[in-house]
Amino acid sequence: MTLAVYVIIYAxxxxxxxxxVVRAVRYARLPLHLRWELxxxxxxxxxxxxxxxxxxxxxxxxxxxxxxxxxxxVKFMTPEMLFLKGLWEFNRSxxxxxxxxxxxxxLVLATIGLLIASVLIGTxxxxxxxxxxxxAGAALTVAGALGLLLRRLTDPNLKNGTTPADIFNLxxxxxVFGLLAAGYLTAGASFPGMLVLVHxxxxxxxxxxxxxxxxxxxxxxxxxxxxxxxxxxxxxxAKYFTYHSIRWDDAPNRGDVRLxxxxxxxxxxxxxxxxxHIGADGKKTWAEIATTNPASGTKK
Amino acid sequence: xxxxxxxxxxxAGAGKRPLIHLENEDLMSLPAPLDHPSxxxxxxxxxxxxGEKFECFLDDTCAVSIPQPKTKEEEDALVAKFLSGLDKLFxxxxxxxxxQPLLLTMEHCAKCQTCSEACHIYEASGREEIYRPTFRxxxxxxxxxxxxxxxxxxxxxxxxAITLNxxxxxxxxxxxxxxxxxxxxxxxxxxxxxxxxxxxxLRKLFSQEMGIAPKEIHDNGSMLQLRVGSSTGMNSxxxxxxxxxxxxxxxxxxxxxxxxxxxxxxxxxLLIHNAGEIMAWPENPGAFALILNAAGIKWTLSxxxxxxxxxxxxxxxxxxxxARVAIKHAxxxxxxxxxxxxxxxxxxxxxxxxxxxxRILTGDLNIPxxxxxxxxxxxxxxxRIKLDPSRNDFPVTLHDPCNLVRLxxxxxxxxxxxxxxxxxxxxxxxxxxxxxxxxxxxGFAIMSGHNFADWRFHVSGRKKIEQILNAFANCTDASIPxxxxxxxxxxxxxxxxxxxxxxxxxxxRIHYGGLVxxxxxxxxxxxxxxxxxxxx
Ligand code: SF4
Ligand code: SF4
Numbered sequence: 066m067t068l069a070v071y072v073i074i075y076a077x078x079x080x081x082x083x084x085x086v087v088r089a090v091r092y093a094r095l096p097l098h099l100r101w102e103l104x105x106x107x108x109x110x111x112x113x114x115x116x117x118x119x120x121x122x123x124x125x126x127x128x129x130x131x132x133x134x135x136x137x138x139v140k141f142m143t144p145e146m147l148f149l150k151g152l153w154e155f156n157r158s159x160x161x162x163x164x165x166x167x168x169x170x171x172l173v174l175a176t177i178g179l180l181i182a183s184v185l186i187g188t189x190x191x192x193x194x195x196x197x198x199x200x201a202g203a204a205l206t207v208a209g210a211l212g213l214l215l216r217r218l219t220d221p222n223l224k225n226g227t228t229p230a231d232i233f234n235l236x237x238x239x240x241v242f243g244l245l246a247a248g249y250l251t252a253g254a255s256f257p258g259m260l261v262l263v264h265x266x267x268x269x270x271x272x273x274x275x276x277x278x279x280x281x282x283x284x285x286x287x288x289x290x291x292x293x294x295x296x297x298x299x300x301x302x303a304k305y306f307t308y309h310s311i312r313w314d315d316a317p318n319r320g321d322v323r324l325x326x327x328x329x330x331x332x333x334x335x336x337x338x339x340x341x342h343i344g345a346d347g348k349k350t351w352a353e354i355a356t357t358n359p360a361s362g363t364k365k
Numbered sequence: 366x367x368x369x370x371x372x373x374x375x376x377a378g379a380g381k382r383p384l385i386h387l388e389n390e391d392l393m394s395l396p397a398p399l400d401h402p403s404x405x406x407x408x409x410x411x412x413x414x415x416g417e418k419f420e421c422f423l424d425d426t427c428a429v430s431i432p433q434p435k436t437k438e439e440e441d442a443l444v445a446k447f448l449s450g451l452d453k454l455f456x457x458x459x460x461x462x463x464x465q466p467l468l469l470t471m472e473h474c475a476k477c478q479t480c481s482e483a484c485h486i487y488e489a490s491g492r493e494e495i496y497r498p499t500f501r502x503x504x505x506x507x508x509x510x511x512x513x514x515x516x517x518x519x520x521x522x523x524x525x526a527i528t529l530n531x532x533x534x535x536x537x538x539x540x541x542x543x544x545x546x547x548x549x550x551x552x553x554x555x556x557x558x559x560x561x562x563x564x565x566x567l568r569k570l571f572s573q574e575m576g577i578a579p580k581e582i583h584d585n586g587s588m589l590q591l592r593v594g595s596s597t598g599m600n601s602x603x604x605x606x607x608x609x610x611x612x613x614x615x616x617x618x619x620x621x622x623x624x625x626x627x628x629x630x631x632x633x634x635l636l637i638h639n640a641g642e643i644m645a646w647p648e649n650p651g652a653f654a655l656i657l658n659a660a661g662i663k664w665t666l667s668x669x670x671x672x673x674x675x676x677x678x679x680x681x682x683x684x685x686x687x688a689r690v691a692i693k694h695a696x697x698x699x700x701x702x703x704x705x706x707x708x709x710x711x712x713x714x715x716x717x718x719x720x721x722x723x724r725i726l727t728g729d730l731n732i733p734x735x736x737x738x739x740x741x742x743x744x745x746x747x748x749r750i751k752l753d754p755s756r757n758d759f760p761v762t763l764h765d766p767c768n769l770v771r772l773x774x775x776x777x778x779x780x781x782x783x784x785x786x787x788x789x790x791x792x793x794x795x796x797x798x799x800x801x802x803x804x805x806x807x808g809f810a811i812m813s814g815h816n817f818a819d820w821r822f823h824v825s826g827r828k829k830i831e832q833i834l835n836a837f838a839n840c841t842d843a844s845i846p847x848x849x850x851x852x853x854x855x856x857x858x859x860x861x862x863x864x865x866x867x868x869x870x871x872x873x874r875i876h877y878g879g880l881v882x883x884x885x886x887x888x889x890x891x892x893x894x895x896x897x898x899x900x901x
Contacts, residue, residue: 092465092468092469095457095461095464095465095468096457096461096464096465097461097724098461098462098463098464098465098466098724099462099463099721099723099724099725100720100721100723100724101463101466101559101562101721102720102772102774103548103551103552103771103772104770104771104772104773104774104776104798105774105798106774109774113774113777116776116777116797116798117770117771117774117776117797117798118774118775118776118777119773119774119775120774121719121735121736121739121773121774121775122736122738122739122774122775122776122777122778123739124735124739124740124742124743125705125733125735126733126735126739127733145555149555151479151553151554151555152477152479152555154553155479155482155483155553155555156477156478156479156482156553156555159477159479163477221370222478222481223476223477223478224370224372225370225372225373225494225497225499225500225503226474226476226478226499226503226525227476228522228523228524228525229522229523230522230523230524231476296523297472297473297474297475298475299473300473300475300556303469303472303473303556303557304556304557306465306469306557307466307469307473307556307557307558307559308557310465311465311466311469311557311559312551312557315774317723318723318724318726318727318731319731324724325727328724328725328727329727331461331462331724332725332727334457334458334459334461335458336453336458336459337453337458337459338450338453338459338573338574338685339446339449339450339573339574339575340572340573340574340575340576341576342576342583342588342685342686343573343685345685351461351688354685354688355685355688355689355692355725356689356692357689358591358689359588359591359689360588360589360591360592361591361592
């Protein structure tokens with residue numbers, strides 16, 4: 066059984082990695098879109114970020130030095146990623162469910178990191194740390210997922226948008242983290258501990274005896290990890306693009322050779338839209354279409 | 366009795382009856398003097414003829430007026446066209462312009478409804494389900510997974526089921542015109558999903574594939590502009606005549622000779638107005654001319670096709686029309702070899718030419734574009750013209766056009782000006798990048814077919830009326846004239862129409878106007894009383 070658990074964990078980790086990379090690469094390789102920013106843009110000059118202003122507030126802005134305030138992005142992103150600041154601001158009641166859920170997952174990830182680090186360094190000094198993060202993480206995730214599930218089942222505002230998969234996903238989290246916590250807490254004296262288990266996993270030592278409930282939690286957890294990047298729950302990938310490539314992409318088309326090249330490539334696409342005023346036939350390029358006038362020659 | 370919320374499936378229902386009908390009692394309540402449904406304007410239902418002739422079965426109003434197909438074959442052909450357009454939305458050759466934002470929006474909504482509370486249309490309607498920002502997105506999302514990604518049963522379990530038929534398409538066409546494209550919802554989405562973009566992309570599908578768009582923005586909008594130079598119908602001769610009259614009028618009114626320069630080669634500034642100003646609010650272009658001349662700016666207007674009308678309605682519904690008009694604007698500037706284009710008081714024109722067109726205008730067509738707000742701020746704050754704020758000693762509030770503020774980041778310049786020249790300035794709440802749309806955004810301000818104007822005054826503009834009334838809550842008395850400054854032609858039109866609809870000039874002396882009028886009204890060298898306290 067231990068071998069099967071190891072194989073499933075490795076396979077799932079591989080699926081997670083490949084699916085995440087494929088998704089990220091797919092978005093990254095899409096053509097440059099037209100600008101569609103949304104203010105405030107946190108990499109503007111700090112005094113502008115305060116009111117959501119842009120470089121367009123400066124007379125002759127194109128003659129002024131450009132300013133990219135990295136610190137502004139970090140300052141925005143850190144509380145957003147760690148504490149879901151946007152949700153706190155705009156949907157407080159959801160935050161009380163969503164924050165424990167997400168923070169619980171972060172703690173679980175931290176636990177995995179601490180366990181792997183402990184194995185690699187060869188120490189058990191971090192035992193108290195990963196115990197704490199692991200148990201707190203699982204508890205918060207289960208509590209958050211239950212809160213989200215209850216809301217999804219009872220809030221009429223969510224009815225139209227809810228699909229069977231949305232319910233399934235939350236149940237999946239509850240089951241996985243419930244089993245992991247229960248499996249660990251009921252493991253009994255014969256279980257050598259998480260550090261030995263992770264050591265066994267990393268060294269492929271199949272002699273480690275994994276209790277049944279914990280094994281079920283590990284297998285389902287692995288399947289959950291493989292499943293996430295195949296669904297909308299991979300928003301940890303999407304969010305990079307929605308923020309950096311869309312909401313905050315205010316790069317002006319002035320002297321940036323790479324940008325100009327990408328724009329030029331877009332203008333050579335050959336659309337096939339069928340409405341007569343577009344005049345697309347699959348042969349004319351986007352640039353040709355944009356420089357023809359469908360109204361010229363029509364009655365004044 | 367509380368009505369049952371509309372379900373997604375209901376959109377495909379074949380019945381020839383609107384899915385909802387709103388009454389004043391259903392809507393968000395307003396402050397005094399509109400603080401009871403009985404004090405609200407009455408609201409005519411859609412006429413029976415319209416219901417017989419057009420596809421108006423969404424919400425008892427009609428923005429697009431699509432003729433009803435006569436046969437099942439016609440319906441099927443329209444659905445087939447819709448499907449081919451749907452495919453094209455997700456193909457880079459056809460939609461490179463918005464493919465990445467659209468795909469991310471399709472694939473990552475967490476359906477948490479955080480965005481709903483940000484939408485003024487949803488809130489003002491009394492939280493009517495069909496106006497939820499996610500409602501149309503959820504339909505498009507299901508269609509995407511089913512027909513573009515060819516999802517089967519597993520996909521419909523994951524993303525939800527949907528029935529595609531002509532009633533659904535017809536209602537979706539109307540529904541794409543129940544959003545102001547203000548993107549306030551997108552600002553609150555924790556993931557970065559953009560439901561405003563969904564309305565935009567749906568409109569593009571309908572226009573670019575099916576040739577369907579409201580006549581006000583296509584036939585009488587972008588097409589007319591490309592044909593004669595302006596959606597007002599003015600050709601270059603007429604516009605020059607009109608400006609000449611305006612110069613005369615303003616000279617007389619201000620006591621300063623005003624002459625608008627035309628087609629000056631090598632000018633520093635090519636000013637492009639929304640030509641609607643020239644027709645409806647001549648004092649606005651007149652005030653601009655007066656200020657720029659007084660400040661010693663080397664400026665010009667252009668009489669080239671589209672060079673004297675900054676509007677670009679393609680922004681709201683059609684990428685090709687958008688690009689064509691933007692290129693015409695840039696060509697007018699290139700021909701005159703000006704240093705920069707300055708956009709007059711028109712929010713969508715600002716965003717269209719400065720932001721969205723930036724990745725279409727290549728080489729020498731990418732002439733710098735600037736907001737008149739910043740130029741005016743520099744003139745006012747540098748004391749190049751003498752101003753006496755006591756001439757503006759009346760309550761003033763400032764409307765933030767979404768396109769200028771949330772979508773372009775021009776927030777402070779106009780505020781610096783009003784703070785300096787209007788001693789009784791007060792903000793609306795919320796304001797700046799968190800503002801609410803005037804309710805006329807994305808073409809609504811010029812769309813008034815059937816009873817659509819009643820819908821926009823009651824629903825899409827309701828939040829703005831609430832904000833205006835709240836801003837003037839401490840001076841409602843009709844003896845105190847009040848001024849809503851709306852530095853955008855479309856917003857100004859919407860606000861004018863709502864003030865008139867609700868009789869707020871008569872009852873509370875609430876007036877409206879642009880920013881340059883306030884500046885000229887405070888100019889020491891100008892005869893006092895530039896702002897007319899008369900309803901127009
Ligand atoms: S668009 Fe964003 S805020 Fe709205 S439901 Fe989807 S994830 Fe939530
Ligand atoms: S873009 Fe504006 S009007 Fe449209 S759904 Fe979002 S908030 Fe509502």
